[in-house]
Amino acid sequence: MKVALGLGCDRGTPEATLAEAVDRALAELATPPREPVRVVGAGSITLKADEPGLLALARARGWSLRFYPPEVLAQVSVPNPSEIVRRHTGTPSVSEAAALLTALARGPEALRVEKLRWRGADGRSATVSVAVVDDAQQPCFDTAQRDDAQALLAARRDMRHFLPGCRVDESVIARLLVAVQAAPSVGLMQPWRLLRITDGALREELAREVDAERLRTAAQMGPREAEFLALKVAGVRESAELWALVLAPDDGTLFGRRTLPRDMAVCSAGAAVQNLWLAARAENLGLGWVSLFEPAVLAQALQLPAGAQALGLLCLGPVAAFYPRPMLSQTGWRQPRPPTAWWGENRWAFEADPPPVSADPGAPA
Numbered sequence: 348m349k350v351a352l353g354l355g356c357d358r359g360t361p362e363a364t365l366a367e368a369v370d371r372a373l374a375e376l377a378t379p380p381r382e383p384v385r386v387v388g389a390g391s392i393t394l395k396a397d398e399p400g401l402l403a404l405a406r407a408r409g410w411s412l413r414f415y416p417p418e419v420l421a422q423v424s425v426p427n428p429s430e431i432v433r434r435h436t437g438t439p440s441v442s443e444a445a446a447l448l449t450a451l452a453r454g455p456e457a458l459r460v461e462k463l464r465w466r467g468a469d470g471r472s473a474t475v476s477v478a479v480v481d482d483a484q485q486p487c488f489d490t491a492q493r494d495d496a497q498a499l500l501a502a503r504r505d506m507r508h509f510l511p512g513c514r515v516d517e518s519v520i521a522r523l524l525v526a527v528q529a530a531p532s533v534g535l536m537q538p539w540r541l542l543r544i545t546d547g548a549l550r551e552e553l554a555r556e557v558d559a560e561r562l563r564t565a566a567q568m569g570p571r572e573a574e575f576l577a578l579k580v581a582g583v584r585e586s587a588e589l590w591a592l593v594l595a596p597d598d599g600t601l602f603g604r605r606t607l608p609r610d611m612a613v614c615s616a617g618a619a620v621q622n623l624w625l626a627a628r629a630e631n632l633g634l635g636w637v638s639l640f641e642p643a644v645l646a647q648a649l650q651l652p653a654g655a656q657a658l659g660l661l662c663l664g665p666v667a668a669f670y671p672r673p674m675l676s677q678t679g680w681r682q683p684r685p686p687t688a689w690w691g692e693n694r695w696a697f698e699a700d701p702p703p704v705s706a707d708p709g710a711p712a
């Protein structure tokens with residue numbers, strides 16, 4: 348059974364008292380024998396966003412915590428509103444309303460423990476409400492599923508090494524297409540098109556263009572030319588599947604793209620590939636995005652209409668092993684920037700990159 352917790356407490360309530368209150372509330376749940384209780388998260392009021400005991404307990408139990416403002420909590424219909432609570436906090440309910448919001452519940456009937464009040468030996472009080480999650484109505488991920496999602500994100504790699512001669516079952520392909528169909532796109536325009544390359548001669552023609560572009564790129568790499576040529580940059584010939592990613596001719600969608608029409612279409616195509624990347628990794632299949640080609644050459648080879656443009660060759664299929672880190676990082680070509688280099692607040696205050704020492708700014712100094 349998946350549940351969400353709503354928590355309220357006196358200022359300075361210790362973690363231990365909160366833990367006792369939560370454990371008592373969870374013990375009150377009438378769960379069928381041996382059905383584990385999985386907490387999807389815990390909610391409280393913004394007033395408690397810096398409550399040390401609450402933060403410590405959530406950290407210790409691995410719950411994601413969220414804090415709702417009183418005016419949002421006050422909108423939730425609850426079985427036990429309190430005038431005293433409203434006077435102190437601005438909402439007639441903290442724990443019941445927060446539990447319902449955190450469970451994405453449709454109504455107050457989701458509450459299984461309405462309001463358990465517990466006074467600890469320290470004299471501080473905590474209130475706990477428990478709402479059950481109805482996954483059939485609306486999926487609400489528990490902490491184990493959240494961790495699985497994080498593991499998937501961390502394990503996703505851009506792959507260039509594939510096991511040759513393999514096939515991918517059509518049922519797998521069908522799931523991958525579901526993932527692409529679920530991708531976000533500006534104005535719901537879905538500007539991507541995917542061409543499955545099944546013609547061996549066409550695949551070879553595309554592979555030759557990638558080979559040629561690899562050499563043209565290398566020639567501009569200056570002191571890093573040999574190092575670049577030592578890298579494997581595509582698995583176009585070996586991968587089980589090869590799909591061409593094409594940006595469709597502009598359909599005129601205005602929503603969200605009046606000022607940046609092409610950029611927003613390209614971003615949407617990128618978002619589709621990210622879905623595909625993750626879905627493929629969940630199938631334990633590798634995916635490599637290859638962008639080493641002259642678009643005009645692919646336009647001709649793929650007989651694209653005017654206005655369409657190839658954005659990638661997507662190599663997909665079984666691999667012997669996934670790189671544990673980005674291959675470019677593993678090989679020393681370039682190291683990823685730490686979050687401090689891209690995470691800021693309000694205004695641009697990032698350090699400028701040092702001037703490049705070669706055609707590729709990732710070059711070590």
Ligand SMILES: Cc1cc2nc3c(=O)[nH]c(=O)nc-3n(C[C@H](O)[C@H](O)[C@H](O)COP(=O)(O)O)c2cc1C
Pocket residue numbers: 503504505506507579580581636637638639672673674675
């Ligand atoms: C739009 C795009 C185009 C890319 N083109 C290539 C490519 O032509 N060849 C290649 O080896 N990697 C290509 N990559 C993969 C990146 O190098 C890779 O994502 C990056 O090094 C981080 O590694 P990771 O994806 O394994 O985390 C491309 C990635 C993106 C998003």
